[in-house]
Amino acid sequence: MAKLTELLIPDNIRQGLVCSSKKRVFEIIGKIVASQFNDENNQENEHTCFECLYEREKLGNSSLGNGVAFPKGRLPDGDKPIAVFLQLKTGIDYNALDHRDIDLIFALLIPTNICSQYSEDLAKITTLLTDKSICKQLRAAQNKEEIWQIFENIDSQQEILSNNQENIEELN
Template sequence: MTIHDILPPTGIKVIAAASSKKRLLHDIGDMAQACFGLDQSDVVEALLERESLGPTGVGQGVALPHARLPNLKRVCGVFVRVRKPLDFDSVDRQPVDLAFALFAPEDAGVEHLKALALVSRTLRDEGVCNKLRSNEDPSTIYTILTEATSAQAA
């Protein structure tokens, strides 16, 4: 599995700011609807439910919101870069400016975990994150993310 398998080129957005974590999750829900035909309100509800179990801000400005959804056939995701970092209740209490949201079928066991591990590994790379933060173009960001996982696999 690579990020190319999870993230479509259209699943990347750079936004100026989000007023709150909840607002960012709504933006992610809009993207999931546009990219995968998922119901925006179902996505937001599932993401908020997951956040209630514990924040998905993993530190160093990165968040990995994720949820299991009915009627989904495979693991998929979207990526958002926020120009103005926002509070995400991260483990290191640092604001978040990079969010990779993952969606998995309700019965996806190991595939969901593999996808989370892959994305986490990619966004733990300081060089990758610096490149993501210094780019505005979604196609460039897509290339950075997909090349990073190709290099890790090699």
Template sequence: MEVQSILSPRRVLCGAQGGSKKRALETLAHHIAADIPTLNADELFSSLIARERLGSTGIGKGIAIPHCRLANCSGTLGALITLQDPIDFDAIDGEPVDIIFALLVPDEANDEHLQTLAGLAEKFSNPGYLAELRRADNNQALFDAAVGTTTVTP
């Protein structure tokens, strides 16, 4: 899975204030809408919250991958935030979440949606990848770590 195909430097946010799951998703929705003017932050937030009501997207190890389908989404989009302080996200392992990768897909993108989610879950299962994301201390460093352009130092 090539993260750079769905993520842009404008859709990463390093060290965001979380507070709660709801607040983190609201921050994420507003951050995405600021980059994609055709998306409404309130509608996006509502879609992400509606998906969370079906079951938590906290996949464990401090990671959540909230996702939703949108009628006015022209292609698969991603956004990544790290939180200053981990938050309860009702993750499957009960651990707090500090890395959130949102995935937005067009309504009709069924297979692509599932394949992208599986690819992200696989990427986030790599401890080295997670360490690079958590080591990032600014938006550009977070983007570079996410797309794999950082230099790993021992």
């Protein structure tokens, strides 16, 4: 599995964000992602990122339950996925299946040409994001450094589990 800290960078974390709607969340994510492109088309890039998320959301709600959403989108260009994590100060109506407001959002935008490389990772990330212990830690984090540390710890634990699994397989 790709490490969360390989998909996400500290600059793409927002803590205690005040937001009014799902649309506004997608606009903020678009702005964060667009700032990482090295060209002059920042407004166009923001719109493209927003549309990627918005169009995918039309296919099905990205809420995972327990106040967590995992919106995804396909970027037309690029060579690596870009993740954004938002911890909202108060939850927003997201039309979640469990009717719970969303306050934790992990967005992932993947260039179309490499989407197939990440299909297994999406399921694993979903599992991590629905872990109640992880959600509790992310909600309690007081700044983006604490959130980053949580993601680093998750990656370390996943690496240990993976190494243990490899060792077990070698013994068999």
